[in-house]
Amino acid sequence: MTLLTALSGQPASITHSAPGQYQRLYQQLYGEAQGAEEIARDFLLAQLTQMRDAASDLPEMAEQLPAWVEQRCAQVAQAYADYLEQRQQGRPRRYFQNKAHALYFLQHVAPTKQVDGAWLNGLLRYWHAPSFDGLLTTYLEELGDGEAAQNHVVIYRKLLNEHDADSDAGLEDVHYLQGALQLALGLCAEDFLPEIIGFNLGYEQLPLHLLITAYELSELGIDPYYFTLHVTIDNASSGHACKAAQSVLSLLPLGEGRADFYRRVAEGYRLNDLGPGTTAIISGFNLQDEVVAMLERKRSFGQHMHSDYCRFEGKTVNQWLGQPGQIGAFLQALEDKGWIKRNQDPAESRFWQLIEGAGAAMFGVFSGYEKQVLHDWIAGDWISDKRVPPVRPGRGSRFSREQQRPTDPDTQALVDSLCNLSDQQQLNALIPWMSARRHCTPAGLYATRRFIQLRARLR
Known part of the structure; x- marks a missing residue:
């Protein structure tokens, strides 16, 4: 027997390492654990202290916010026009090297995307107050107004499920920080109202990376609807960006306390910078490292699952998988023996034939994301003659009334x-x-x- 049962097929969504502090906090707040509000309050105070002296580009006066939003939007529009012109001139994608890279990004931002809008949850109690209309409209639209096909979390989960990329394996503790922050704000509306308003102001501005992400996901055959939805809904004319600025003005005190309220708005705005942002996560991807890390995570499940008939560099597969830190050398041994043919059609590699295709011996061992990582790593510079058609944003209609x-x-x-x-x-x-x-x-x-x-x- 060769590499017929290299790994056990343990579900990829299971995380075996102990969660870090942010992941534990995220789970407590998301799970509505007893004492969650007090935990959230302490966490927010600590984060606000940390960001108190950070730089901010907010205007000095709240009355300047509408013009500030309009100017930011114009700058993003111009930067995106420049990007499109560069692409038309033959420049490569700016963000994603390949489909595996894009799926890596979708996985690593999932803890934040799956609590989309949570910072506004605590404001529902103000349903009767007209001054909260803009913020409540924003939250209800994040919830799709109760329609599954428009609910942002449902859409994002559907996107991950479509590509079998809903695993939390490989995520670092810091990837839960921004989501934990948003959950904490949603639980502490009474004590942190100015900070929530400020955070919302920052989060609802239309960023350049959202436009580029949607464009490049479509090129790679991934439905960009979650991202294009935010492009339209966050517009500065009448969307969430506009409502966010108007909400600051609507809720700003007219007399004493006005300056202190706006100061706290600015502190909440700066909370957007906590945790790794979109471009930092994207730039943190290295295909070689991801292949090795992914196989290392699976290694312990497959280390006793092989016979001793096939040897590479004098070692059985079980021996290669028996100790941590050997995956890189094992892959090189497979390549040296011709089982992996880099920079060629992966279908020509014996290793890939064990993973993919009718009757593949390791069918079901790897998730869709894991197979994409292996595929793109083997393919390297090889480009298929089969063009992947751009994906038009969908609306997930089958997730509507049937659920x-x-x-x-x-x-x-x-x-x-x-x-x-x-x-x-x-x-x-x-x-x-x-x-x-x-x-x-x-x-x-x-x-x-x-x-x-x-x-x-x-x-």
Whole structure:
């Protein structure tokens, strides 16, 4: 037997190492653990202290914010036009070397994307106050107004699932920092309202990287809808960027405390810089390192799964996999023996034939993302004659009403619990179902739609 059962096929989503401090915090806040608000408050105070002296490009006066937003948008538009011109002149992609690189990025930003909008969750209690309209509209639109096909978290999970890239393997603790921060803000609205407004102001501005990411994902055959949706919804004319600036002005005190409130807005704005950003995550990808790291994570599951018939450089496969730190040399041994033919069609490599195709001996061992990493590493400079057509942004229609039927037990229980309540009591009962953890579930989607109906009726 050769490399027939190199790895055990352990599900890639299982994380075996102990979570770090940010991942633990993320899990506590997302899971609505007992004492989560106090934990969130302490965390926010520590992060605000850390960022207090950081630079900020906010204008000195809040009244200058609308013009500031418009200017930023114009600068991004010009930079994107320059990018498109460079691409038309034959320049390569700026961000993603290959599809594996793009999927790596989608995985590593997932902890943040899967709590999209969470910083505004605590403001639902202000549903009756007109000054909060812009912020609440933003949050409800993040939730897709209760439609699964437009709910940002549902869309992102669908994107990961389509490419079998929903694993958290390989993520570092720091990748949970920004998501934990957003969850913490959502739990502490009463104590950190100016900071939430400031954070929202920064997060909802249209960044250049969003436009480029959407363009290059499409080129690589990955649906960019999650990103194009944010391009349209964050516009400076009438979208979230505009609403974010207007919300600062609407909630800014008119008299005493005005300066201190805006100072705290600026501190919240700076929280956007915590954790690795989009371009930092993208630049942190190295295909060779990712191949080795991925196989190293799988190594322990396959180290006793092989016979001793096949040897490479005098070692059996079990021996190669038996000790950490040998994966790089093992790959070189496979290449030296002709099992891997770099910079050629991966289908010509015996190793790839064991992984992919009808009757492949290691079928199911690697996730879709892991296979893409191996494929692109073997292919190297080789380019397929088969062109990948650009993907037009989709809308995930099959994730709409079919997931929102009241046959779901949680949804039916929620509907039943509302029967004898007044409209205002219903609103208050619905709010917990619109949290970061629940809003993307069938019951959460129903709660969002019902919340919108009742709010309109009571206004």
